[in-house]
Amino acid sequence: MKKIIELKNVCKSYDGEIVLDHINLDIYDNEFLTLLGPSGCGKTTTLRLIGGFEQADEGDIIFMGERINGVPPHKRSINTVFQKYALFPHLNVFENVAFPLRERKAPKAEIEEKVNEMLALVKLSHLAKRRVTDLSGGQQQRVAIARALIARPKVLLLDEPLGALDLKLRKDMQQELKKIQKATGVTFVFVTHDQEEALTMSDTVVVMSEGRIQQIGTPVDVYNEPKNAFVADFIGESNILDGVFLEDCKVRFAGQTFDCVDTGFGKREPVDVVVRPEDVDIVPESRGHICGVVTSVTFMGVHYEVIVDIGGFKWMIQTTDFVDVGEHIGLYIEPDAIHIMKKSEYSGLYGDYTYFSDEQEELEAAEAEAEAGEEAAE
Secondary structure (H helix, E strand, O other): EEEEEEEEEEEEEEOOEEEEEEEEEEEEEEOOEEEEEEOOOHHHHHHHHHHHHOOOOOEEEEEEOOOOOOOOOOHHHHEOOOOOOOOOOOOHHHHHHHHHHHOOOHHHHHHHHHHHHHHHHOOOOOOOOOOEEOOOOHHHHHHHHHHOOOOOOOOOEEEEOOOOOHHHHHHHHHHHHHHHHHHOOOOEEEEEHHHHHHHOOOOEEEEEEEEEEEEEOOHHHHHHHOOHHHHHHHHOOOEEEEEEEEEOOOOEEEEEEEEEOOOOOOOOOOEEEOOHHEEEEOOOHHOOOOEEEEEEEEEEEOOEEEEEEEEOOOEEEEEEEOOOOEEEEEEEOHHHHHHHOOOOOOOOOOOHHHHHHHHHHHHHHHHHHHHHHHHOOO
């Protein structure tokens, strides 16, 4: 695949605070790339630098082989869809989409053809004469995307465009955006803090924290092979424990020695061990690798989230099997469910679900207190 954008050692600060710290990133033609991370991690700043709305303090931004530092947004073949769609309320759907072509004084026949093509792409042909103020949030978003794509940019930047939509519509639009990207062949660079959006839509996920890129990879790679404790915790739920790598395919954690599939670490090297909640089997104590007591159970619709205290460390287990609070259980962990990571600055900060269990206990105590108060009042 051909590189379309390169960020080389890009730095950006505001009022002396570093927002981006030597970012290096390659974006490829016809790629759906997502910048993922919590608020303040630098993902929107990265997007704005690519779009030309901000300028880097250091480093270079290369677009199709040419350095574009200082090139204004309107002179880049890059368009942006913001969370607030900035549609023109006095224009109907057709005219909103046609606006960029009318600004360029394109021929009337060309405008008619391209607008109709874009409206068909976003499935809004039947609403061409509708006022944009009478559209739903999802429909307004499609108008904004059609307007951004009508001039056939090489890259479309999307800054959390699904944030204002309700859950069901957001899920529908995730699929629609992916279809639109594939149909047009335009490179999409998408910003979100929602892990599910990133995993669902992307060819490539870029996980960011504190102005630095933590990991770049496919959704499957980032989920199954996180590089550090931050990535493991941010992408889904994770039990993250201190461990010692004994030798290839052998690791010790939670007071026991386990077979694993990892190699290449030093003998007796301290490591972080990740076990995803869905990869643990609940079994009788006699069959468990490790044993503990259930401290809370939450029904999630498709599965239960079970918190298990094992030697003071609270594990989260996701299972379709019901167990009760106070029950003593065993946990069985297959070798390929164990992932080994090198120690990092994030080690020890994530992966213990004590807070989850404590919150549940506080909630139950408050409910019990309220019920007692009602009974006393009666």
